[in-house]
Amino acid sequence: MYPKIALASASPRRRELLTQIGVNFELVSPQIDESVISGETPAAYVSRLALAKARAGAVAIAGRLPVLGADTTVVLEQHILGKPESKSHFLQMLSQLSGRSHQVFTAVAVVSGEHQLQALSCTEVWFRNISAAELDAYWQSGEPADKAGGYGIQGQAARFVERINGSYTGVVGLPLCETDRLLQQLQELG
Numbered sequence: 761m762y763p764k765i766a767l768a769s770a771s772p773r774r775r776e777l778l779t780q781i782g783v784n785f786e787l788v789s790p791q792i793d794e795s796v797i798s799g800e801t802p803a804a805y806v807s808r809l810a811l812a813k814a815r816a817g818a819v820a821i822a823g824r825l826p827v828l829g830a831d832t833t834v835v836l837e838q839h840i841l842g843k844p845e846s847k848s849h850f851l852q853m854l855s856q857l858s859g860r861s862h863q864v865f866t867a868v869a870v871v872s873g874e875h876q877l878q879a880l881s882c883t884e885v886w887f888r889n890i891s892a893a894e895l896d897a898y899w900q901s902g903e904p905a906d907k908a909g910g911y912g913i914q915g916q917a918a919r920f921v922e923r924i925n926g927s928y929t930g931v932v933g934l935p936l937c938e939t940d941r942l943l944q945q946l947q948e949l950g
């Protein structure tokens with residue numbers, strides 16, 4: 761049995777994934793600045809954002825519950841690919857990802873009083889070649905708009921994924937093995 765927590769997220773995927781492992785949670789949606797600091801590595805970036813979301817959530821609920829925050833980013837050759845800002849940005853990102861592998865980093869942070877627990881998941885994802893017509897149809901579906909790297913492995917983009925090495929739930933937005941471990945550590949803190 762997990763302790764009750766607050767989830768600092770507006771992402772429906774994270775809600776579904778936490779529910780999947782039976783966590784009882786309430787929602788808090790703090791707004792934080794997601795800009796990349798110049799020279800920051802992808803691992804440092806996602807870790808900083810996950811912690812910032814959890815901390816802002818803790819402030820918003822005045823520390824009433826432990827707060828979990830997470831951040832996901834798609835990385836190609838050390839470059840962070842954010843959410844698509846337009847169709848042309850989406851086409852540019854997905855044509856770079858076509859026919860090769862990239863990484864998906866997801867960081868998770870839990871803030872409880874003075875305690876901070878953190879985990880990082882990194883998964884390699886291989887895409888097959890994707891045609892221009894497929895990319896056009898995929899953009900029209902509306903699925904890419906709110907997703908890091910412009911795709912959702914849990915949706916239609918599953919057609920493009922040859923294989924992965926790592927955490928499937930990490931790619932979707934919340935690595936459940938790591939999340940379970942953090943929540944168990946939280947329980948042990950008492």
Ligand SMILES: Cc1cn([C@H]2C[C@H](O)[C@@H](COP(=O)(O)OP(=O)(O)OP(=O)(O)O)O2)c(=O)[nH]c1=O
Nearest residue numbers: 769770771831832907908911912913931932933
């Ligand atoms: C790569 C990939 C990303 N995503 C999603 C997960 C995240 O919701 C989103 C990355 O953006 P995030 O900034 O991590 O999360 P968010 O803005 O959706 O929600 P919040 O900050 O409020 O928690 O991309 C998928 O759903 N499937 C995928 O295959």
